[in-house]
Amino acid sequence: MEYQIHLMNFCVWLCLSIFIVQSAYGDVSYSIPEELKRGSVIGNVAKDIGLDLKRLSSRKARIDTEGNSRHLVDINLRTGELLVADRIDREELCSEKLSCVLNVELMLENPLELHRILIQIMDINDNSPLFTKDVISLEIGEHAIKGAAFRVDVANDADIGQNSIQTYALEANEHFVLAVRTKNDGGKYSELVLDKELDREKEEALTLILTAIDGGAPPRSGSVTILISVLDANDNAPVFAQEMYTASLLENSPTDTVVTKVSATDADAGANGEVTYEFSRISEKARKLFTLNEKSGEIKVIGSVDFEDESKYEIHVQGKDGTGLTSDTKISIEIIDVNDNAPVIYLKSLNNPVPENAPQGTEVGIINVQDRDSDSNRLIRCTIQQGVPFKLVPSIKNYFSLLTTGELDRELVTDYNITITATDEGSPPLSSSKVVHLSVADVNDNPPVFSKQTYIAHVTENNTQGSSVASVTATDHDWRQNGTVIYSLLPGEVNGFPVSALLSINGDTGVIHAVRSFDYEQFKEFKVKVLARDNGSPPLSSNVTVSIHVVDVNDNSPQILYPSPDGSSVMTELVPRAAPAASLVSKVIAVDADSGQNAWLSYSIIKATDPGLFTIGVHSGEIRTQRDISESDAIKQDLIVAVKDNGQPSLSVTCTMYLVISDNLADIPELKDRSHEDNSSKLTTYLIIALVSVSTFFLTFMIIALAVRFCHRRKPRLLFDGAVAIPTAYLPPNYADVDGTMTLRSGYNYDAYLTTGSRTSDFKFVQSYNDGTLLADRTMSKSCTADEPFGPCEEPETLPQPNLCK
Numbered sequence: 001m002e003y004q005i006h007l008m009n010f011c012v013w014l015c016l017s018i019f020i021v022q023s024a025y026g027d028v029s030y031s032i033p034e035e036l037k038r039g040s041v042i043g044n045v046a047k048d049i050g051l052d053l054k055r056l057s058s059r060k061a062r063i064d065t066e067g068n069s070r071h072l073v074d075i076n077l078r079t080g081e082l083l084v085a086d087r088i089d090r091e092e093l094c095s096e097k098l099s100c101v102l103n104v105e106l107m108l109e110n111p112l113e114l115h116r117i118l119i120q121i122m123d124i125n126d127n128s129p130l131f132t133k134d135v136i137s138l139e140i141g142e143h144a145i146k147g148a149a150f151r152v153d154v155a156n157d158a159d160i161g162q163n164s165i166q167t168y169a170l171e172a173n174e175h176f177v178l179a180v181r182t183k184n185d186g187g188k189y190s191e192l193v194l195d196k197e198l199d200r201e202k203e204e205a206l207t208l209i210l211t212a213i214d215g216g217a218p219p220r221s222g223s224v225t226i227l228i229s230v231l232d233a234n235d236n237a238p239v240f241a242q243e244m245y246t247a248s249l250l251e252n253s254p255t256d257t258v259v260t261k262v263s264a265t266d267a268d269a270g271a272n273g274e275v276t277y278e279f280s281r282i283s284e285k286a287r288k289l290f291t292l293n294e295k296s297g298e299i300k301v302i303g304s305v306d307f308e309d310e311s312k313y314e315i316h317v318q319g320k321d322g323t324g325l326t327s328d329t330k331i332s333i334e335i336i337d338v339n340d341n342a343p344v345i346y347l348k349s350l351n352n353p354v355p356e357n358a359p360q361g362t363e364v365g366i367i368n369v370q371d372r373d374s375d376s377n378r379l380i381r382c383t384i385q386q387g388v389p390f391k392l393v394p395s396i397k398n399y400f401s402l403l404t405t406g407e408l409d410r411e412l413v414t415d416y417n418i419t420i421t422a423t424d425e426g427s428p429p430l431s432s433s434k435v436v437h438l439s440v441a442d443v444n445d446n447p448p449v450f451s452k453q454t455y456i457a458h459v460t461e462n463n464t465q466g467s468s469v470a471s472v473t474a475t476d477h478d479w480r481q482n483g484t485v486i487y488s489l490l491p492g493e494v495n496g497f498p499v500s501a502l503l504s505i506n507g508d509t510g511v512i513h514a515v516r517s518f519d520y521e522q523f524k525e526f527k528v529k530v531l532a533r534d535n536g537s538p539p540l541s542s543n544v545t546v547s548i549h550v551v552d553v554n555d556n557s558p559q560i561l562y563p564s565p566d567g568s569s570v571m572t573e574l575v576p577r578a579a580p581a582a583s584l585v586s587k588v589i590a591v592d593a594d595s596g597q598n599a600w601l602s603y604s605i606i607k608a609t610d611p612g613l614f615t616i617g618v619h620s621g622e623i624r625t626q627r628d629i630s631e632s633d634a635i636k637q638d639l640i641v642a643v644k645d646n647g648q649p650s651l652s653v654t655c656t657m658y659l660v661i662s663d664n665l666a667d668i669p670e671l672k673d674r675s676h677e678d679n680s681s682k683l684t685t686y687l688i689i690a691l692v693s694v695s696t697f698f699l700t701f702m703i704i705a706l707a708v709r710f711c712h713r714r715k716p717r718l719l720f721d722g723a724v725a726i727p728t729a730y731l732p733p734n735y736a737d738v739d740g741t742m743t744l745r746s747g748y749n750y751d752a753y754l755t756t757g758s759r760t761s762d763f764k765f766v767q768s769y770n771d772g773t774l775l776a777d778r779t780m781s782k783s784c785t786a787d788e789p790f791g792p793c794e795e796p797e798t799l800p801q802p803n804l805c806k
């Protein structure tokens with residue numbers, strides 16, 4: 001090396017010497033390489049210029065540098081050689097100038113001489129290529145395509161020419177190659193050219209070493225580290241951890257309950273890898289129930305979750321990264337039922353009202369129970385309250401029939417509030433109940449019922465027309481018109497009179513009015529039937545007997561049947577002379593149409609031909625001899641008898657009884673007179689004879705009959721010890737039909753008067769007056785019950801035989 005420089009220096013020196021020779025008194029120039037050691041000889045300037053060595057010192061030869069530049073060269077006065085005085089650095093003196101010339105002057109005095117010396121400084125390769133930075137940082141997006149070029153900062157080499165940077169070299173790598181370009185000015189720069197695409201997800205950064213090499217000999221190099229950061233491109237979509245998520249959620253879960261959490265990852269970096277979540281497909285319903293945290297992916301409850309509303313939700317969630325790459329996942333949320341719904345009872349139909357005569361098992365209603373829960377939470381038991389005549393019978397599915405279990409009676413229970421309870425099988429069970437109001441409709445099943453079994457009314461005879469006589473009431477428990485009672489009299493006849501001619505009834509009140517004035521002697525007692533009918537359809541009715549008892553008023557005088565009261569016929573009784581004392585002579589027969597006390601007759605003789613001869617039974621009317629008849633007694637005896645009833649006031653009549661004391665009717669001459677007096681015809685006489693015969697016959701018959709009866713019954717009381725025939729012709733006409741037995745019982749007419757009508761009172765009276773005892777009462781009691789003294793009562797066997805019998 002040293003040798004080379006010397007050789008070169010020599011050559012330069014040789015050339016310059018030639019140059020100096022050619023310009024003898026001009027300038028000299030030398031060429032030296034830079035960086036010569038101090039003291040190195042550049043050339044012998046004295047010689048080259050032709051100066052006398054010996055005089056150099058004396059002439060004070062010296063080197064002047066232009067300006068006050070550093071003193072780089074000097075002259076050896078002794079040898080006249082130009083020497084290197086200081087370090088000569090071409091790069092410092094000339095930097096990049098291609099030719100670098102150092103101008104110095106050699107100055108001599110005595111005489112002043114000035115020589116210009118040009119020293120050409122030659123470059124040597126003393127500088128390495130140098131990059132401005134130690135590390136070059138490049139950021140390259142991963143999406144950069146093949147062929148993309150990235151310029152790298154140029155390296156510098158202070159040397160020039162061949163010593164400057166000639167080439168670059170890049171460390172081998174799989175992505176980049178180096179391209180060296182030449183600038184317009186001839187300068188060179190390098191570019192990294194992408195040969196294989198980058199993938200940040202594989203390699204986030206690359207380190208490359210770029211080396212610059214100059215052309216010196218030996219060459220020098222400098223290198224730089226290129227740090228390539230691969231910039232992310234959003235080339236990855238988010239990926240969900242699960243393709244599908246399933247979650248289950250209890251219904252009624254409180255808000256903020258976490259249902260599930262989705263998560264997606266994105267291989268990209270930064271914003272490109274930041275995933276946000278949102279619902280991509282969701283029903284309106286679900287949107288109100290669930291919320292999605294867009295950052296965390298957590299799905300929470302925000303509404304009230306109702307299994308009965310929807311039991312399953314399907315939601316699609318989308319994950320999205322910074323620049324909008326997305327992916328989807330499906331979330332299936334199953335709602336778990338909670339027993340939160342009580343059963344509901346629906347009344348599907350109700351036959352209201354139900355008629356009370358509906359047979360047992362009649363379906364009155366249909367009930368449906370529903371529970372919106374599921375499984376066992378919707379299994380329902382249905383019960384009905386106790387104590388009502390209804391039951392529930394399961395029908396198809398959740399239907400129940402409400403049936404009657406017995407007969408209904410509106411008159412007992414008019415309406416029912418039936419409580420039906422439905423309970424589900426959940427835990428805890430829920431239940432609900434419903435009250436079914438059911439009315440019982442009336443059916444006309446109750447007839448009117450009279451308040452008494454029979455009615456007895458007493459009405460005083462001679463009453464005013466229209467006076468109220470009696471009142472009946474009947475009740476009917478049915479409803480409204482089915483229970484409205486209307487009264488009417490059943491048509492019929494009483495003694496030939498239509499009932500309507502006697503009585504009328506107020507259809508609404510049941511008050512019975514007399515249509516006419518009653519006469520006890522005509523109607524002692526009669527019965528009518530009152531009908532009570534309701535207004536139903538068909539109507540029901542019942543009837544009751546009303547006994548009307550006409551109460552007697554003493555409005556009838558006693559009536560003498562025998563003897564003829566007005567004396568129109570000759571009534572003469574024959575009294576045998578031999579008749580002993582107290583023998584029955586005759587009998588006054590009188591009747592009173594009244595009854596009771598009003599018909600209780602008493603007899604008295606108010607005037608007699610011989611007052612001491614005859615007496616009359618006060619109550620029997622029997623005329624008896626008081627003493628034996630003597631010869632002295634007059635043949636004709638007349639008695640005036642008064643008959644008086646016991647009414648208040650009492651009424652009385654009188655009659656005259658003609659008696660003849662004789663053993664033979666023919667003996668009596670006066671009879672003719674009397675016949676004459678009595679103004680009787682022959683017919684009358686025959687009539688009397690006939691009557692007497694009939695009476696006698698009848699009397700005999702009766703005696704026999706009664707004797708037989710007496711013997712049988714051993715009832716000695718009713719001795720028939722006297723009777724007088726009574727001609728039917730004498731009977732008052734209005735008595736005839738009382739019991740329609742006149743023809744058969746003409747002889748008992750009197751008895752009949754007393755026993756018809758009000759039997760009790762009259763009968764008792766008659767008995768007591770006949771016998772002075774109350775025996776008949778006992779007889780009555782035997783054959784009559786106390787409750788029903790009339791209807792079923794048989795006629796007492798011991799018919800009273802009043803006046804006639806004694």
Ligand SMILES: *[C@@H]1O[C@H](CO)[C@@H](O)[C@H](O)[C@H]1NC(C)=O
Pocket residue numbers: 415416417437
């Ligand atoms: C049924 O309920 C109604 C109304 O709640 C009430 O007026 C009626 O008296 C009740 N009937 C019975 C029989 O309890």
Ligand SMILES: *[C@@H]1O[C@H](CO)[C@@H](O)[C@H](O)[C@H]1NC(C)=O
Pocket residue numbers: 441442443444445479480481482536537538
């Ligand atoms: C009366 O009874 C009949 C059946 O006998 C019934 O149809 C009717 O509705 C009832 N009337 C009332 C007012 O209840």
Ligand SMILES: *[C@@H]1O[C@H](CO)[C@@H](O)[C@H](O)[C@H]1NC(C)=O
Pocket residue numbers: 490531541542543
């Ligand atoms: C009166 O009632 C009886 C029994 O109570 C009955 O047999 C009769 O037919 C009824 N008469 C009328 C006319 O309704």
